[in-house]
Amino acid sequence: MVQIHDNSEPNRVADFFANKTIFITGGSGFLGKVLIEKLLRSCTQLKKLYVLMRPKKGRTATERLHQIFDGPLYDLLKKQHGKDIFDKVEVIIGDIEAQDLGFSAEDRKKLTEEVEIIYHSAATVQFDEDFRKSILLNVRGAKLLLALAKECKNLVAYCHLSTAYCQEQEEVLYEKCYPPPADPHRVIEMCEWMSDTTLDSIAQKIRGSHANTYTFTKALGEALVAEQMDNLPVIIQRPSAVIPIWIEPLPGWTDNLNGPTGLLLGAGKGVIRTMYGRSDYFADYCPVDSTANCLICSTYDYATYKKRRVYNFTASDEVKVTFKELIDVGRRIVTNELPFDWTLWYPGGGITHSRIRHALVFFFFQLVPAIFIDAILFVFGFKPIMVRVQKKILRGYKIFEYYSNRKWDFRKDNIAVTRSLMNKKENQIFKIDPEGFVLRDYIYTCILGSRRYLLKEKDENIPVAKRRLKVLWAIDKMYKCILVAGILYVLFKMFIMPFV
Numbered sequence: 168m169v170q171i172h173d174n175s176e177p178n179r180v181a182d183f184f185a186n187k188t189i190f191i192t193g194g195s196g197f198l199g200k201v202l203i204e205k206l207l208r209s210c211t212q213l214k215k216l217y218v219l220m221r222p223k224k225g226r227t228a229t230e231r232l233h234q235i236f237d238g239p240l241y242d243l244l245k246k247q248h249g250k251d252i253f254d255k256v257e258v259i260i261g262d263i264e265a266q267d268l269g270f271s272a273e274d275r276k277k278l279t280e281e282v283e284i285i286y287h288s289a290a291t292v293q294f295d296e297d298f299r300k301s302i303l304l305n306v307r308g309a310k311l312l313l314a315l316a317k318e319c320k321n322l323v324a325y326c327h328l329s330t331a332y333c334q335e336q337e338e339v340l341y342e343k344c345y346p347p348p349a350d351p352h353r354v355i356e357m358c359e360w361m362s363d364t365t366l367d368s369i370a371q372k373i374r375g376s377h378a379n380t381y382t383f384t385k386a387l388g389e390a391l392v393a394e395q396m397d398n399l400p401v402i403i404q405r406p407s408a409v410i411p412i413w414i415e416p417l418p419g420w421t422d423n424l425n426g427p428t429g430l431l432l433g434a435g436k437g438v439i440r441t442m443y444g445r446s447d448y449f450a451d452y453c454p455v456d457s458t459a460n461c462l463i464c465s466t467y468d469y470a471t472y473k474k475r476r477v478y479n480f481t482a483s484d485e486v487k488v489t490f491k492e493l494i495d496v497g498r499r500i501v502t503n504e505l506p507f508d509w510t511l512w513y514p515g516g517g518i519t520h521s522r523i524r525h526a527l528v529f530f531f532f533q534l535v536p537a538i539f540i541d542a543i544l545f546v547f548g549f550k551p552i553m554v555r556v557q558k559k560i561l562r563g564y565k566i567f568e569y570y571s572n573r574k575w576d577f578r579k580d581n582i583a584v585t586r587s588l589m590n591k592k593e594n595q596i597f598k599i600d601p602e603g604f605v606l607r608d609y610i611y612t613c614i615l616g617s618r619r620y621l622l623k624e625k626d627e628n629i630p631v632a633k634r635r636l637k638v639l640w641a642i643d644k645m646y647k648c649i650l651v652a653g654i655l656y657v658l659f660k661m662f663i664m665p666f667v
Contacts, residue, residue, distance in 0.1 A: 176592040180467045185212035187323070188281045192263055192312065193288035194218035195231060197423050198328070198409055200240055202286060202459040204416060207252050208244045209596055210463070216255050217278065219289065221262040221269065228260045239620065243416035263289040263308035264300070268315070279318040284466060287312050288328040290388075292425060294379040294566045298370040302358040305384035306351050309391050316399050324400050324466045327392045331407040331451070331481050331577055332570070333385040336376050339576040342477040344403070347390035348375050348383060378569045396476060402469045406458045406480040407577070411613045413454035414598065419616025427452060427493075430567070431610075432617050434494070435501040437512030437639070438537075438556055441528035443564065444571025446491035446518045451483040451577070454609075460597040461582070468585045475584065481577040486601045490518050490571055496610050505614045506632040508624045511553070512536050513636065513643035518571070531650060533557055 189206065193199040199218075206213060220228035235241075236253055244252060259278065261269040270278070291304045309327065316325045334345045354373060358366065370380075377383035392401050411421040411428060421428055427450070433439035453461075461480045469475060494517050501507070501514050516532065519525050534557055541551035586600055594600065618624040624632075 176590045178592055178596065179471075180464060180589070180593050180597055181210045181212065183467045183470065184210035184284075184463075186214045187283045188215040188217070189213060189284045189286065190217045190219070190259070190278055190282045191286045191288070192219040192308075193286075193290065193328070195220060195235060196288060196290075196292075197421065197425075198455055198458060198462075199286075199288050200235060200238075200422070201412065201455045202288070202462060203256070204241055204244055205456070205459045205463065207255065208247060208416065211248060211252070213255065215257065215281065217257055217259045217282065219261050219263065219268075220258045221260065228258045232256070232258050240417055240420055263312070264303050268308075268311050275315070275318075278315065280320060282319050283321045283323045285312070285316055285319070285322070285325045286328070286462060286466075287326065288462075290328070290385075292381060294381045295562060296380050298374075298380055299358045299363070299366055301380040301384045302354055302387075305381075306387045306391070307355045307358075309388040310351070310355065313391060313395055313399065313401075316395075316401075322400060324402065324470045325392075326462055326466050327388065327401060327403050328462070329389050329403050329405045330382065330385045331405045331479055331575075332382050333389055333405065335378060335382050335569075335573075335575075338574070339578065340405075340479060341578050342405075342475070342479050342581045344389065344393035344396070344477065345386070348377060348386050349373055351387040351390050354387060379566060400469070401476070402465060403477045404462055404465055404480065405478065406453045406461070407451040407482065408453070409455050409458050410452045411454065411616050412456045413604070413609060413612075414456055416456075417616075419612035419614075420620055421455075421613075421616055422620065424621065428613070428617065428621075429563070431497050431613065432507070432621070433560065434497065434516070435507050435510070435514055435614065435617075437510050437514050438533065438553070439560060440512075440516030440532040441525050442490075442494075442516075442518045442571065443520070443522065443525040443568050444490055444518050445520055446494075447489050448571065448574060449483040449487055450490055450493055451481050451575070453480055453482055457599055457601075461599045464585055464589065464593075464597050464599055465582075468581075468588065472588075475581040478581050478585070479577045479579040480582055480599070481579060482601060484577065484579070486604055486606075488606055492606065493610070494518055496607055497614065500607075500611050500614055502636065505611065505618065505629065506636045507618060507622065508628050508632050508635075510632070510636060510639060511540060513639040515643065520572075533560070536646075 191199060191203060194203055203216065203218065206216060218232060220232055222228050223231060259270065259274050287309065289308060291301055316322055331340060334340055374380065374383045389403055392403055395401050408426045410426065411419050424432060430439060458480060461478065465478045498514055516528060537553035537557045540553045544551050586594065
């Protein structure tokens with residue numbers, strides 16, 4: 168999308184970042200990648216960008232970063248500014264899970280003397296992650312990074328990435344700090360010395376009413392940040408579920424199957440046919456490019472005005488999309504325009520608030536076909552996988568159902584003020600409002616992005632995929648006819664034959 172900007176207006180956001188040195192954790196994550204790209208492309212006068220990275224799978228930290236920069240997400244940046252723009256980026260070798268963050272003495276000295284802005288987005292986002300690992304990453308990691316921030320001599324802003332669901336027991340979430348569900352310091356200590364057996368036996372009790380370890384640890388992480396409100400220039404950013412790119416630099420781009428992307432792909436592949444929830448409730452999602460813009464704008468807002476500290480970045484109050492609408496639009500696009508290659512079953516089904524209907528559809532249209540496909544794979548000498556996939560889907564259901572059966576009211580007065588203080592040019596470059604959002608167009612780009620960037624499916628294969636889908640449609644209808652005939656036969660044998 169080409170944007171035309173009014174050059175007569177100042178770009179105070181970009182000017183704020185000029186000659187600044189920034190440190191980012193979570194740079195290899197979904198949001199981190201987009202944040203780095205946006206800073207380099209739209210705040211070109213920044214001085215230095217340090218990115219925390221650890222060696223992984225036989226690749227050095229620097230090799231991992233270069234591999235990220237070689238991806239399609241950075242094509243627009245390279246086209247506009249050339250590869251020399253990456254000279255501003257330097258890897259800091261470390262590990263957010265390590266006891267001392269894994270920094271060398273030289274790197275720690277460099278950070279404390281040079282860094283002016285810190286973005287802490289490193290975290291495990293798995294809702295069912297191991298309890299100890301979640302605490303060490305999401306809570307102790309935050310504590311150690313705050314200790315580093317205290318050593319930074321020129322710190323202007325520290326932005327802590329949390330989640331809008333960190334206080335999920337609150338039906339109305341205000342832009343303020345809340346009491347933690349447990350003492351974060353004590354929980355860290357317990358995870359450092361307790362055995363796995365002991366910790367696992369009390370993890371649920373420690374977690375309390377929180378539905379999962381992710382939101383629990385995010386609440387604890389926020390509490391650590393809140394403790395430093397009087398000592399450090401800290402702010403908290405709370406986005407809702409972060410989803411693929413909406414506008415720039417690459418509409419539809421994503422690198423993971425987390426959250427709604429996984430559900431969309433699973434439904435499109437035919438392995439998910441039912442979900443339990445309230446179809447009339449609203450989904451709250453934020454595109455990752457808008458979320459990155461919000462991180463940038465909230466940093467500028469706090470550093471400039473020194474008034475706002477917590478920012479709820481959510482969408483359901485402005486873009487009201489029910490779960491039913493989301494599913495229906497996605498199904499129409501997948502079945503009529505953008506089917507996936509090698510779909511396993513014809514996409515269908517939907518969301519229901521009936522436990523019985525959900526269970527029946529799962530059994531007959533997910534589990535039974537999975538068993539059938541696994542049997543075929545076994546006969547031809549391949550490893551059966553579909554039943555295992557359905558077991559993973561069942562675990563995913565437990566997470567999804569908690570959020571699809573509840574409503575939250577996210578108040579975002581601070582975001583509204585931030586928007587109002589930005590001029591037209593700044594609002595265009597760092598767009599954080601939903602104006603111009605069209606659900607059908609966005610879902611289309613998301614499905615296309617899933618095909619291209621996750622599944623590596625080629626656009627020229629779409630006509631073939633459509634023909635395969637017609638065959639699956641016929642098989643699906645045939646299966647339903649056989650199923651209905653079988654049920655009628657059983658009912659006949661049970662209730663009519665004895666009287667004949």
